[in-house]
Amino acid sequence: MPYHSVVLVKQVPDTANITGKAMKEDGTVNRAALPAIFNPEDLNALEMALQVKGEHGGEVTVLTMGPPRAADVLRDALYRGADRVILLTDRRTAGSDTLATSYALACAVERIARDYGDFDLVFCGRQAIDGDTAQVGPQVAEKLGVPQITYAEAIQDLRDGSLVAQRALPLGTETVRCMLPCLLTVVNSANRPRPPSVRRMMAYKLAATPLEYGELLKRWPEFETEEALDGYLAERGQQITVWSATDVGAELDRVGLSGSPTKVLKVDFVTLAADGTREIDASQEGLAAMVKELARDYIL
Amino acid sequence: MGNTREIWVFVEQEEGEIAPVSLELLAKARDLAGELEGRVCALLLGQGIADLAPKTIYYGADKVFLAEDAQLAVYRTLPYAEVVISLVTEHQPYILLFGATPIGRDLAPRIASAVRAGLTADCTDLRIGGYERRGEKYEDLLYQIRPAFGGNLVATIVNPEMHPQMATVREGVMKMGKPDRERQGQVERVEASFNGRHSSLEVLKREIRLPSVDLKGASVIVAGGMGIGSREGFDLIRELAHVLGGEVAGSRAAVDAGFISAEHQVGQTGVTVRPRLYIACGISGAVQHRAGMDQSSKIIAINTDPHAPIFEIAHYKIVGDYRKVIPEMIAAYRGDRTPGESA
Numbered sequence: 019m020p021y022h023s024v025v026l027v028k029q030v031p032d033t034a035n036i037t038g039k040a041m042k043e044d045g046t047v048n049r050a051a052l053p054a055i056f057n058p059e060d061l062n063a064l065e066m067a068l069q070v071k072g073e074h075g076g077e078v079t080v081l082t083m084g085p086p087r088a089a090d091v092l093r094d095a096l097y098r099g100a101d102r103v104i105l106l107t108d109r110r111t112a113g114s115d116t117l118a119t120s121y122a123l124a125c126a127v128e129r130i131a132r133d134y135g136d137f138d139l140v141f142c143g144r145q146a147i148d149g150d151t152a153q154v155g156p157q158v159a160e161k162l163g164v165p166q167i168t169y170a171e172a173i174q175d176l177r178d179g180s181l182v183a184q185r186a187l188p189l190g191t192e193t194v195r196c197m198l199p200c201l202l203t204v205v206n207s208a209n210r211p212r213p214p215s216v217r218r219m220m221a222y223k224l225a226a227t228p229l230e231y232g233e234l235l236k237r238w239p240e241f242e243t244e245e246a247l248d249g250y251l252a253e254r255g256q257q258i259t260v261w262s263a264t265d266v267g268a269e270l271d272r273v274g275l276s277g278s279p280t281k282v283l284k285v286d287f288v289t290l291a292a293d294g295t296r297e298i299d300a301s302q303e304g305l306a307a308m309v310k311e312l313a314r315d316y317i318l
Numbered sequence: 319m320g321n322t323r324e325i326w327v328f329v330e331q332e333e334g335e336i337a338p339v340s341l342e343l344l345a346k347a348r349d350l351a352g353e354l355e356g357r358v359c360a361l362l363l364g365q366g367i368a369d370l371a372p373k374t375i376y377y378g379a380d381k382v383f384l385a386e387d388a389q390l391a392v393y394r395t396l397p398y399a400e401v402v403i404s405l406v407t408e409h410q411p412y413i414l415l416f417g418a419t420p421i422g423r424d425l426a427p428r429i430a431s432a433v434r435a436g437l438t439a440d441c442t443d444l445r446i447g448g449y450e451r452r453g454e455k456y457e458d459l460l461y462q463i464r465p466a467f468g469g470n471l472v473a474t475i476v477n478p479e480m481h482p483q484m485a486t487v488r489e490g491v492m493k494m495g496k497p498d499r500e501r502q503g504q505v506e507r508v509e510a511s512f513n514g515r516h517s518s519l520e521v522l523k524r525e526i527r528l529p530s531v532d533l534k535g536a537s538v539i540v541a542g543g544m545g546i547g548s549r550e551g552f553d554l555i556r557e558l559a560h561v562l563g564g565e566v567a568g569s570r571a572a573v574d575a576g577f578i579s580a581e582h583q584v585g586q587t588g589v590t591v592r593p594r595l596y597i598a599c600g601i602s603g604a605v606q607h608r609a610g611m612d613q614s615s616k617i618i619a620i621n622t623d624p625h626a627p628i629f630e631i632a633h634y635k636i637v638g639d640y641r642k643v644i645p646e647m648i649a650a651y652r653g654d655r656t657p658g659e660s661a
Binding site: 117120151152182187197281282284287301302309315317 | 424427
């Protein structure tokens with residue numbers, strides 16, 4: 019039986035590989051200088067969805083919310099095997115915290131169900147490396163009214179409207195049976211994401227959102243208008259669908275800053291410093307004195 | 319809204335054992351309650367766990383909401399969420415705290431979404447303070463403090479309006495209080511009722527691996543990094559840990575290099591520890607590592623590079639080779655005037 023999977027992905031700054039280039043003079047990180055990447059565990063989520071399709075048939079729809087340039091991760095998803103990709107982008111969603119984000123995403127998943135057929139499975143990465151909150155998955159599940167399987171590592175069985183999945187927890191594993199539809203948040207030990215396929219890169223080399231047409235027209239002067247380009251891409255299945263908050267039926271006071279209960283009071287750069295570092299001479303006497311002092315202070 | 323000034327702690331228990339982080343949170347909630355002149359309530363869910371209620375009182379709860387039901391015997395998201403959501407809706411607590419454990423991080427967002435409250439993940443500190451925005455002044459808000467952006471920033475988050483103010487809190491960063499067996503509190507039994515959706519998921523099997531190392535509980539930790547150079551080099555680390563009655567830890571680099579296994583890893587992607595004494599040997603001190611150990615009471619850093627970043631947070635800076643320094647420390651600790659042979 020074929021399954022319709024929806025995969026939620028995010029484009030994130032590469033916080034894990036901060037190089038000298040992204041460091042400012044004062045030792046803090048320049049966020050703007052970090053490359054934007056496909057959130058690593060979202061690739062594991064996509065891979066799990068593609069494996070379900072491989073075994074059982076069906077479709078994989080990939081959804082992201084972000085600025086126009088987040089279309090990059092959608093193209094990447096197409097190259098890896100997604101059937102359909104959608105960009106939810108809207109200035110009014112800027113500044114959304116996890117509650118507002120999950121609301122907007124859930125609205126978009128519901129529109130996917132209306133336009134392209136009900137979903138059986140929703141996959142997301144366990145967490146995104148820029149926030150590490152792991153909250154959006156469960157929050158989307160709640161908004162969709164479906165059960166959630168967090169820390170999913172494997173789908174062991176999928177039949178008759180339910181699945182058996184293994185959860186990887188720090189202290190062991192848990193095996194659960196869950197009715198469909200459900201949402202899984204996938205950990206990085208689940209699989210090795212397949213690389214983009216060269217054949218698909220060729221097939222989708224023109225894939226673009228209407229927001230990118232302006233740039234494309236500069237590169238392809240043979241198209242005189244956006245309409246002409248749009249017609250050409252539409253004919254070839256190279257249009258990436260773009261939805262606004264209104265397109266997915268989101269109430270505007272529930273997205274963006276107004277829909278976000280959490281506010282950032284302040285941000286401090288990490289410059290960890292001890293309250294007085296003392297250099298100890300690495301000699302027998304120096305070390306013995308230190309050990310004695312620690313013993314006196316009940317540290318040892 | 320929020321006038322009750324109740325600080326609720328979700329007390330996580332598995333098989334009749336309360337998670338240490340829940341006891342840490344009760345102590346923290348006690349501090350916050352002192353500042354807010356509020357009271358601390360524990361949420362205790364499970365089956366056959368009524369005897370744990372007094373313990374939550376000893377550790378700081380004024381009141382315990384106790385829900386016992388066969389559906390709650392093993393943690394599952396939906397039945398647990400249903401009970402907590404209905405309690406929160408009825409009582410409107412001011413603050414609601416969870417441990418940032420797999421259970422807390424599974425449950426808290428589900429609840430926050432349902433009651434439309436703000437939730438901050440993985441806090442490392444909680445305080446009380448004011449906030450001003452667009453001319454509106456707010457007093458006595460919960461400052462939810464957490465590392466962000468791969469540990470390179472520390473953000474302070476507030477939820478000025480949509481309460482409860484919810485947070486998950488990292489294990490091991492709050493100090494557990496001493497149990498006070500004289501403390502009195504009230505236990506209120508809660509009738510759990512379920513809407514039927516709870517049966518959509520069943521737990522078939524659980525395989526719990528007991529951790530062979532207890533870094534969180536250790537009061538002394540001796541950790542090695544890339545500078546240890548080899549798997550054998552860790553023998554000296556182990557020896558020092560053994561002599562001092564501590565545990566052995568490693569940086570991510572040491573784990574990735576195969577010097578030591580992953581359950582020993584301290585740092586952003588490993589365990590967060592706050593021992594009385596942390597001895598960092600051959601660890602350069604990447605931000606990700608420091609985030610996991612910078613709360614240690616005393617830090618000794620041993621490194622051959624005098625400019626290693628670890629020294630910035632060390633109380634004792636020792637520039638030298640661990641192969642020479644550690645035997646000297648062992649000898650000094652044993653009161654032995656003639657240090658053993660250096661490895």
